[in-house]
Amino acid sequence: MDETTARHHMERAIAEMWQSPSTSRIGVVVARGETVLASVHKGQGGNRHAEVIALNAADAAGIDLRGTTAFVTLEPCANLEGTFDYELRPKMTPTEDPLDTRTDVPRST
Secondary structure (H helix, E strand, C coil): CCHHHHHHHHHHHHHHHHHCCCCCCCEEEEEECCEEEEEEECCCCCCCCHHHHHHHHHHHCCCCCCCCEEEECCCCCHHHCCCCCCCCCCCECCCCCCCCCCCCCCCCC
16 A cells, blocks of 8 residues: 555544544544545444444445554554454554553554
């Protein structure tokens, strides 16, 4: 995926983030190349984690998540260990969760 496409997906995730009614605003875009497969924010469908909402939405639509990329506005919650076991490509995040102090978690680069 080229930088322009990646930037576009992250900008869309940030736009989702600002639609969140939650105090912990998080937006997520799941994409394969230029194609957006899911675009959600925390607070949709209750107060569930945005990462879970996005992956469940894509999965419910019958989308094969292997080889996709998740663009998340904050490092996925430390409580969601295993959420990204869909064979996703490395997730793209502009920042890591400052409250996650674990040292055994791979960090975005």
